[in-house]
Amino acid sequence: MNDIETQNIELQLLLQAIYLKYGYDFRNYSKASLKRRINHRLLKEGLESLSAMQHKLLYDVHFFDRLLLDMSINVTEMFRDPSFYLALRKYVIPKLKQHSFLKIWHAGCSSGEEAYSMAIILKEEGLYDNTQIYATDMNEVILKQAKEGIFKINKLKQYTANYQKSGGLESFSNYYVAHYDHVVMDKSLKKNILFSDHNLAIDGVFGEMNLILCRNVLIYFNSELQNRVLKLFFDSLGKDSFLCLGSKESIYFSKTSDAFKEVVKEERIYRKLY
Amino acid sequence: MKNEINLFEAVVIGSSAGGIHALSSVLAALPSEFPLPIIIVQHLHPHSDSYLAHILSTKCELKVKQADEKETITNAVYIAPPNYHLLIEEDRSLSLSIDKHVNFARPSVDVLFESAIYAYQDKLIAIILTGANNDGSQGVKNIKENGGYVIVQEPTTAEADAMPKAAIAATKVDKILPLEQIGPYLLAMVNHSRRVHRFL
Numbered sequence: 321m322n323d324i325e326t327q328n329i330e331l332q333l334l335l336q337a338i339y340l341k342y343g344y345d346f347r348n349y350s351k352a353s354l355k356r357r358i359n360h361r362l363l364k365e366g367l368e369s370l371s372a373m374q375h376k377l378l379y380d381v382h383f384f385d386r387l388l389l390d391m392s393i394n395v396t397e398m399f400r401d402p403s404f405y406l407a408l409r410k411y412v413i414p415k416l417k418q419h420s421f422l423k424i425w426h427a428g429c430s431s432g433e434e435a436y437s438m439a440i441i442l443k444e445e446g447l448y449d450n451t452q453i454y455a456t457d458m459n460e461v462i463l464k465q466a467k468e469g470i471f472k473i474n475k476l477k478q479y480t481a482n483y484q485k486s487g488g489l490e491s492f493s494n495y496y497v498a499h500y501d502h503v504v505m506d507k508s509l510k511k512n513i514l515f516s517d518h519n520l521a522i523d524g525v526f527g528e529m530n531l532i533l534c535r536n537v538l539i540y541f542n543s544e545l546q547n548r549v550l551k552l553f554f555d556s557l558g559k560d561s562f563l564c565l566g567s568k569e570s571i572y573f574s575k576t577s578d579a580f581k582e583v584v585k586e587e588r589i590y591r592k593l594y
Numbered sequence: 595m596k597n598e599i600n601l602f603e604a605v606v607i608g609s610s611a612g613g614i615h616a617l618s619s620v621l622a623a624l625p626s627e628f629p630l631p632i633i634i635v636q637h638l639h640p641h642s643d644s645y646l647a648h649i650l651s652t653k654c655e656l657k658v659k660q661a662d663e664k665e666t667i668t669n670a671v672y673i674a675p676p677n678y679h680l681l682i683e684e685d686r687s688l689s690l691s692i693d694k695h696v697n698f699a700r701p702s703v704d705v706l707f708e709s710a711i712y713a714y715q716d717k718l719i720a721i722i723l724t725g726a727n728n729d730g731s732q733g734v735k736n737i738k739e740n741g742g743y744v745i746v747q748e749p750t751t752a753e754a755d756a757m758p759k760a761a762i763a764a765t766k767v768d769k770i771l772p773l774e775q776i777g778p779y780l781l782a783m784v785n786h787s788r789r790v791h792r793f794l
């Protein structure tokens with residue numbers, strides 16, 4: 321057995337330890353990028369091996385908090401992929417207007433930019449007051465930031481450009497106030513957003529949705545976990561409801577793919593058939 | 595000696611400034627029945643779409659495509675999509691990530707190369723072509739430590755020499771070649787390793 325195989329055993333044991341001690345299940349995440357992030361933490365903490373890391377995380381909760389932040393990639397943006405939001409406005413919003421009440425789920429919402437973007441669109445389209453948005457993530461630290469709705473001002477230029485390219489009808493500056501080096505999102509945007517803790521690898525259905533967005537989360541999962549999550553979405557959507565994935569994610573490798581039809585292929589917008 | 599009887603199983607390539615021309619030159623030298631997958635990170639503008647795969651497929655006989663998430667690797671040329679890291683899983687499928695930039699780059703050559711080691715170990719050939727930064731140098735160092743084979747473009751033949759120079763400085767690379775010899779050398783080396791293996 322060579323070093324790489326031995327390290328794989330250590331990795332499996334480490335993930336098992338995290339699961340048993342803290343309840344986070346990373347065992348079915350794509351290994352290649354997970355390893356990179358764990359090795360990064362290993363170097364940063366000056367630890368000798370994954371076994372040493374396992375020992376540390378079992379006894380040191382603060383260490384685990386740091387590791388958890390590494391392991392949940394929270395990179396996100398307002399109106400990320402403007403062409404997606406443009407397609408959403410054009411093909412999905414008109415269909416949603418046929419309902420008197422809407423439920424929308426952002427699964428893996430990170431620090432909330434995606435949910436705030438949605439809130440802005442819904443306001444502009446006159447749908448916001450009749451909508452409940454559920455924004456969930458497994459990472460409680462990041463959810464706290466999401467609830468605050470305060471973002472670094474250095475991102476503002478890009479967010480404004482994204483908003484404009486995504487078909488925004490107003491001036492983006494209507495939706496925030498600048499405060500030193502931060503921008504605070506308009507309170508009224510979060511009135512109908514419920515931020516809460518939900519782990520896609522463990523937790524189940526919590527309501528019937530008209531639209532689910534799960535963008536740039538499935539790429540971190542192996543096929544088995546992707547299948548589990550897509551089944552969970554299938555079970556959480558009513559007939560004719562919409563599912564939106566990230567621009568490199570698709571339902572085609574999954575067992576539930578027959579149940580969906582493409583609405584806008586390049587933007588990964590799907591609709592549940594039955 | 596060990597490397598010469600190694601039955602190689604994959605080629606990974608990293609390139610940056612000037613890379614489109616350099617990649618075209620390397621791939622054009624390979625026949626359609628080239629027996630190994632080739633997985634490429636070329637630094638690109640984040641919104642550049644899939645045009646690189648289109649260009650390269652017009653320049654060579656190989657099947658060239660942009661890498662898809664969870665795709666199983668076959669004998670084709672795979673290009674990292676702009677703005678995503680491309681990684682190889684141990685089951686020899688491809689995966690993408692939007693983790694932070696590495697060496698100011700996403701996709702990053704180091705990310706691809708380091709993941710390739712876990713999947714292919716010493717059965718790996720890595721090539722560093724032209725580029726104006728040092729992405730890939732950590733990757734080639736690790737590939738050498740794990741018994742893989744490293745070819746670097748002769749810096750004087752590179753449009754930007756920083757990337758090949760950094761790779762050469764990082765480790766004892768196996769071969770430094772002018773651009774036009776890289777493709778033919780790769781082909782000869784792979785064919786040779788397969789012939790030898792039939793006798794073992």
Ligand SMILES: C[S@@+](CC[C@H](N)C(=O)[O-])C[C@H]1O[C@@H](n2cnc3c(N)ncnc32)[C@H](O)[C@@H]1O
Pocket residue numbers: 392393394395396397400427428429430431434456457458459462518519520521522534535536537540566692
């Ligand atoms: C890259 S972010 C995507 C954010 C946003 N959807 C976007 O596209 O910009 C991935 C998020 O998925 C979350 N995540 C990862 N695994 C998860 C799981 N098992 N359950 C719920 N959320 C998860 C991470 O905490 C992180 O916030």
